[in-house]
Structure formats: C-alpha cells, structure tokens
Amino acid sequence: METILVLDDNRQISDFLVGQVLPSLGYQTMAAYDGNSGLELIRQNHKFIDLMILDLQLPDMSGLDVLRQLAQEGLNVPTILFTGHGSVEVAVDAFRLGVEDYLDKGVDIDVLSSSISRALTESRLRKETERLTVQLQDQVTWLTVLSKVGKSVTSSLDNDDVLKRIVEAGVLLTRADEGFLALLDHASGQLYLRAVKNIDEDIIKTVRMPVTDSLTGMVIRSGQAFRSSQGEADPLKVSTGFLVYSLIHVPLMSKGQPLGVLAVDNRTTRQSFTPTDEAMLISLSDYASVAIENAGLYDRSQQELNERKRVEMALRESEERYALAVRGANDGIWDWNLKTGLVHYSPRWKAMLGYTEDEISDKLDEWMVRIHPDDIEKVKKEITAHIKGLTPHFESEYRLRFKNGGYRWMLSRGLAVRDASDTATRMAGSQTDMTDRKSFEQRLRYDALHDSVTGLFNRQALTERLKYSIDRSRRRKDYLFSVLYLDLDRFKDINDSLGHAMGDQLLMATARMLEAILRPTDTVARLGGDEFVILLDDINDITDATRVADRIHAGLRNTSLLNGHELFISASIGIVVSTTGYTSPEDILRDADIAMYRAKSQGKDRYEIFDAMMRDRIMQRLALETELRLALERNEFRVHYQPIISLHDPQILGFEALVRWQNPTRGFMMPGDFIGVAEDTGLIIAMDRWVLRESIRQMQEWDRTLQDLPPLKLSVNISGKQVAQADLVEEVKLIIEETGWDAQRLNLEITESAVMENYINTVEILAKLQTLGIQIQVDDFGMGYSSLSYLSRFPLNALKIDRSFINALEKDTSQAKIVQAIVTMTHGLGMEVIAEGVENEAQLDKLTDLGCESVQGYLIARPMDPSHVRDLLQRVFVDHVASTPPWKLNQG
Numbered sequence: 001m002e003t004i005l006v007l008d009d010n011r012q013i014s015d016f017l018v019g020q021v022l023p024s025l026g027y028q029t030m031a032a033y034d035g036n037s038g039l040e041l042i043r044q045n046h047k048f049i050d051l052m053i054l055d056l057q058l059p060d061m062s063g064l065d066v067l068r069q070l071a072q073e074g075l076n077v078p079t080i081l082f083t084g085h086g087s088v089e090v091a092v093d094a095f096r097l098g099v100e101d102y103l104d105k106g107v108d109i110d111v112l113s114s115s116i117s118r119a120l121t122e123s124r125l126r127k128e129t130e131r132l133t134v135q136l137q138d139q140v141t142w143l144t145v146l147s148k149v150g151k152s153v154t155s156s157l158d159n160d161d162v163l164k165r166i167v168e169a170g171v172l173l174t175r176a177d178e179g180f181l182a183l184l185d186h187a188s189g190q191l192y193l194r195a196v197k198n199i200d201e202d203i204i205k206t207v208r209m210p211v212t213d214s215l216t217g218m219v220i221r222s223g224q225a226f227r228s229s230q231g232e233a234d235p236l237k238v239s240t241g242f243l244v245y246s247l248i249h250v251p252l253m254s255k256g257q258p259l260g261v262l263a264v265d266n267r268t269t270r271q272s273f274t275p276t277d278e279a280m281l282i283s284l285s286d287y288a289s290v291a292i293e294n295a296g297l298y299d300r301s302q303q304e305l306n307e308r309k310r311v312e313m314a315l316r317e318s319e320e321r322y323a324l325a326v327r328g329a330n331d332g333i334w335d336w337n338l339k340t341g342l343v344h345y346s347p348r349w350k351a352m353l354g355y356t357e358d359e360i361s362d363k364l365d366e367w368m369v370r371i372h373p374d375d376i377e378k379v380k381k382e383i384t385a386h387i388k389g390l391t392p393h394f395e396s397e398y399r400l401r402f403k404n405g406g407y408r409w410m411l412s413r414g415l416a417v418r419d420a421s422d423t424a425t426r427m428a429g430s431q432t433d434m435t436d437r438k439s440f441e442q443r444l445r446y447d448a449l450h451d452s453v454t455g456l457f458n459r460q461a462l463t464e465r466l467k468y469s470i471d472r473s474r475r476r477k478d479y480l481f482s483v484l485y486l487d488l489d490r491f492k493d494i495n496d497s498l499g500h501a502m503g504d505q506l507l508m509a510t511a512r513m514l515e516a517i518l519r520p521t522d523t524v525a526r527l528g529g530d531e532f533v534i535l536l537d538d539i540n541d542i543t544d545a546t547r548v549a550d551r552i553h554a555g556l557r558n559t560s561l562l563n564g565h566e567l568f569i570s571a572s573i574g575i576v577v578s579t580t581g582y583t584s585p586e587d588i589l590r591d592a593d594i595a596m597y598r599a600k601s602q603g604k605d606r607y608e609i610f611d612a613m614m615r616d617r618i619m620q621r622l623a624l625e626t627e628l629r630l631a632l633e634r635n636e637f638r639v640h641y642q643p644i645i646s647l648h649d650p651q652i653l654g655f656e657a658l659v660r661w662q663n664p665t666r667g668f669m670m671p672g673d674f675i676g677v678a679e680d681t682g683l684i685i686a687m688d689r690w691v692l693r694e695s696i697r698q699m700q701e702w703d704r705t706l707q708d709l710p711p712l713k714l715s716v717n718i719s720g721k722q723v724a725q726a727d728l729v730e731e732v733k734l735i736i737e738e739t740g741w742d743a744q745r746l747n748l749e750i751t752e753s754a755v756m757e758n759y760i761n762t763v764e765i766l767a768k769l770q771t772l773g774i775q776i777q778v779d780d781f782g783m784g785y786s787s788l789s790y791l792s793r794f795p796l797n798a799l800k801i802d803r804s805f806i807n808a809l810e811k812d813t814s815q816a817k818i819v820q821a822i823v824t825m826t827h828g829l830g831m832e833v834i835a836e837g838v839e840n841e842a843q844l845d846k847l848t849d850l851g852c853e854s855v856q857g858y859l860i861a862r863p864m865d866p867s868h869v870r871d872l873l874q875r876v877f878v879d880h881v882a883s884t885p886p887w888k889l890n891q892g
Contacts, residue, residue: 354403485592570605654713720754803837
C-alpha cells in the first residue's frame, strides 16, 4: 500500500484528506502542518513516502520553498501542489521544481483521485528509469574491472548468485594463499569469518553445516571486525578428498555499495575432490564470494560475452516490467519520436478509443485526425508551445473521436526530452479519459445557473442577461427592454395547507406557462420562493410589457385545477422599462420589486408600472419599518379603548382595545399608518401579544380601583399572521394564567380574510381557543369573499358587520336588505351580531329594528386613552351621573 504525505496547515482540510478521503482510496497517510515539520518527516521517512500533497501557503514557508529545500538535499518526492489561490507564474515555478500536478483546493474528489493515480504512475516509471540507469552504470563498472583483471579471472558472481550457489550446492576450499575461512555455528546460525593465509593441507578441517535458507539475504559489510569461531560447536572431521587452488578475492564497488566479488586464481595445482553430503567449507571476501568447483581459466572474450548477456537480460527484464506497468496503467501512454515523426501508442491508449492493438499504426495522424475540428488548432498550438520551450509542460483538454463516431473528452499531458542544444527530440506523456468529469462539470455549471425546482434560470443567470441588455441599450439608442417582477398571491397559504410537494408542482406549472407565452428571445427566471422575473428583449414600447402581464394573469387562471385541487391563482406584477437609464441589474430588480409590492398593496392580481414616486414611498416605508422595530423596545405604543354597548338593555358591555403609536418624530399615529408595515414585516405578532397583555393589565387595574364595576368584556384583535403561529393557543393560555384574567371575558377578533386563508389550521386553532372559554368574533364581515354558509364551518360566536354597510344603511334600501339578511342568517347560525362604525341615531334606530344585539362607533364614543375611560367608568358605574341615552357617553 502506497503512502501519501499531506503537508497543509489547514487542519480541517488535512484531517479530511488524511482521515477519510485518502484511506477510502486505498492509501496510507502521514500528515504535517508546517514546512519545517514536513521537511523533517520527509528526511526520516523518505524511502516510505510515495507522494506528497503540498499546500502552497504554509505558516513558516511556502510550498515552493519546501520543494527547493528537498531539491538541495537530493530528496525527490513526487508532489501535487494543493492551493486555494495561485497564478500562472506560481504554476510555472511549481512544474519547474518537479510538481506532478497543480490543483485548486475546491477540486472534486474524483479529480483528486485521478491526479494521485497519474502522479504515482509517473513516479513509478521515473523510479524504474532511474533504477535501470544505475544498473547500467554498475554493469559498466563491472565490465571495466573485468577487462583489467585479465586472463586469470576464474569466476564472477553478483550477490544473488553467491547466495543461490551457497544454498544450492556449496563447495570445499582446502588451500588459499589469501582469503577468508567461513564457519557456521550450527547452534546459533551465526556465520564467523577467519582470515587465512597459506594454510597447510593437514590442518584443513570441515564443520558439519546443513545447507538451509538461513544464509539467504545475509550481507557481510566492509570494514566490520570479523569474529573467529569461539570453540568448536561440532566435532571436526578431516576430509578424505580435497581440491587445492589459490584465490585472491577482489571486491567490486559502486557508490559505496558492493556489486560482487572476483575470485582470481594464482595457482594451477589441482587435485580431485569428492565432498561429503554434510560437510563443506566456504571462502568469502569482505562481502560475499565463493570458489567455484571446476574453476578454470577463461579468456577475456568469453568473460565479456557472458557479462554482455547478463546486461541484455537485465534490460529485457526491465523492458518487460515497463510493458507491464504501461498495460496496467489506467491512462493511455504515448511516446512521440520528434526526429522520425512516429508515435508509440500504448494498448491502453488505443483501447480508450475502442480500438485493438493492430487497428492503429504508429503515425502521428492516428492521433491528430481524431481530435474534434473545434479543438485541433488549440491542441496544435499547445504542443508547439511546449516543443519550443515556451511552457514547462504540455497539457490540453480536448475531444477525441471514438471508434463508433462519438466524441469523448481527453486530458493529455506530456514532457519533451531535449538534447545538449536544448532541442526537443522526443515527447512522451499520458492520456486520461475525462468524459465523466466533464459531464459532472457541465452538470455543476447547469446547476449554478438554473433553479433546481423549475429548471428556469436562477438569479445569477438572470443577472448576466440583464448586464448584456444594459450594455446593448447603451450601444443602441433604439433598443428597449422591460423587466416583469412576478409574485404569486397567497402562495404561502397553498404551500402550508396542501404541502410543499403541491407547492413545487404549482411552481413548475407556472414556469411552463410562462415559457409557453414568451418568445424564444425572452428570458424567464425564478429568484426563489414564488418570485419570477421575466426579461422582455427588444420591445417596441411599454404596451408590449403590459400585454405580456395580461397574458400571465389569464394563464394563471387556467392553472387553477392542479392534481384534483381547485386553486384560485393570481399574481402581482411589477413592470420596469429600460428608458429610465439603468446601469446595473440590481437597480432594475429593485425597482421592479417595488412596483410589484405596489401592485400587491393595491389589491393583488394586477400589475403596476414603476415610477420614481414608488421608490420614494418605499424609502419612507423602510424608514418607518426601522422606527417600528424600535417602538416596542422604547415602549412607544399606546392602547385606546372604544366602548361596546348593548341595544336590548342599553349599557356598556365592554371595550375594544385599539393600538396607537406615539412616534417621537412623526407624532400620534393611527393604525392605518403602520399596521400594514407591521404585518408585512412580521412585527404584528409581537405587537398583538403586547396589546393583549397591556389591555388585560389595564382592565384589571380598573377592576381593583373602581367599585361596583360589572364584569366588562375585553375585545382584542389578532392578525392573520398571529393565527398562523403554531404557539398561538399556548401563548394566549400562558397570558391568561399569568394575569389571572377570566377567559370568558375575552373576545378575540379575527378578520374574515384571515379566517379564510388557512382553513384547516384555522378551524383547529379557533376550536382550541374556545375550549379555554374565549369568545371568537369575525371582524369587518362583508369585506372579504366568504359566505355565511362557509363561515358556519368555523367555531365562531359573533359577527361584526363592517362599517361600509352601516354608513349607507339609512340611505340605501338595498344595503338595509343586505344587513337584514346578515342579521337573520347569523342568528340562524347561533351567533350574535355586532355593528361597528355607528355615527348617527338613524343608523342606531335601524339596527335596533333589524335585531342587532350590540353596536360601537363615534355616536357612542370615540376610542379613548385609559384616563378618559376611567372617568367614564367613574361617572357611569360609580357616580351614576352618565347621560341618557348611552350613546351620549362621549359627552360630558
């Protein structure tokens, strides 16, 4: 298993690579977090590190400094430079220092894996080449020594041969003018050496020594102190037969390492010898050598021939190993002889295009004619630039024709080999199939520019199109474009009630409808949520944009039936035209958005064309929103109270709590000036809950400080956003428990539109509030689109008829009939009727005749601050001096 060192000071990236990515790819890992630590780790483990992933920026030095230091120390570690930022100059320096690849830190894991595989393959080939070069140099040294020895050479063996001969046969040396006597201690397996010189035949003895693999791999180093055998481990025996000849052992060295030993014969005396099966004696030099049985004299030509054969065999083995490496590599290998023009294509290179070994020749055209016509010039320029030395390496991405006629993306990399005059004579490299990676990159680019739900362009793509249109309008005075900003009305209610899956289907249906009604030259994008933007290119005038807006409204009405659900879909559209002289896409989208909100505030399901006054109003609105956010913190809100009286037994039944804002700069503000902003921003939720707490506190204060007060009721408005809150019931329950207020004295008023917006959730929430004892009333009835029969499905206690019906009650007989119908039907549903906005006695009389139970309005009393309410309660219930009839409460 190969080992990869990660040298990066970013521990998150380093730990991710070392702990997860690289082990999952089958590599062992090491890590260092600064340059000096990394250098020390490499010095200690150089032989075990196969590849280094190196960060360009380290805390104590740069990655390039690390590479320069390694080069000075002669430590060559294949490297992939990993960086979050860089430049062409940095890349050039990196490749000059031998970097295998140069990758951005945001690279995909598959790309990193491919780069690592490619770097390790190139490293193996480089190491094999270096090994063969050293071997050839050693062989030259060996042959040089042999040529100097002369005709007295009797044998030559390298270390592997020596050990093999020792294990397989063994020999007996009985006399030597100079050499070593080697004895093996059978008990310990230790080989002892004893220097011998001119040993007499009668003292030559042998030691019992079975030949085993224990000697294999034994190295006897030069300069060691040889130990003589300590005693005789086994009984010695004198051989009955022996061979006598004299040897001088000549060690051969290369770069401080032993190549082998020459055994040189100085005598010609020979005798026959028959060794026993269990006994042999070995003569060795400083490293390893053996006197070969039947040693004789060889002439120089025979010796050189033998050595030449050995060199040829070594080269043949190396070539076979190289061929196996090429066949086993995942990349295709190519080797181009620039002098002959022929190119060697590896089997893998051919197979990557669907061809067999014999289907592609060694001509350069086999490569070039298959490159895509749109890519061929680029590839040729990149090859030429490297051959001329203008680039540190050749690298090119291009499409290459497959056997079946299709094209696949390839990454080709190569390096030129140069002669002494710096002329490129050869160029070799690899080819990697990048089709899957390209497909992945194309998908990433598509995702980066398109909305994942609808497939439309996203904001980034739209911005680029808008930039182009702005530039075009600057160049052409007659060029005009328009932008439509579209927001689906009530989309959130549909999404919440029917689920996100149905919401996504509605978005997709809207997208397809928009594509169908637009020209191919127009652009439609989804910015997120339910917001769409349309860019109308090259229009004649504003009417082109308004006609498109009309078609959109008509198209949405046809989308009302979706998967069996009948939906009423509409949209608010803001329109901007380029005649304003825009310079940035952001300004266009801002103004179109402003116009869209204007359309929404004017009743929805309509379009508005942007003008400068809209922007001024928006700026004022933003300023108001900022002040509103601070109002709660600064305690600037006030609660005023309007009495509600009974018509059957004229008396005060209770009060409706109405919020006011004492703005420090704008003065006293009525709800119509800020409630809309509070609802749009969501601040209405906190405001509603503050009003509920404050009004209960005030009512309790009057209960404590005024005697003989009846249990007056409190009516508090809650917004549609409040009803949509999941914690509404728990929050109201908590306020009641904390204040100790009687829930039966609390009326919560909700608008008709809020009741209708989220049917399922609203029914459940209102039912839970009723279980607490709270009364539920529908405020402003008649302003919405609901019917009494539909409202009968909700748990309600009373309806408040909107003031618009009351204002024309005494003048318009049709209005009186409507009110009569509302009162009759409401009573039939078991609910009470409250009329608001009563301003004169004629209206009061009519409501009394129609059977209305309760009323409120300016005729009775205007909303009052707490101090005036206290005075009123004092007069009516304590002093009993209030005016009669009760609608004169605001007088006196």
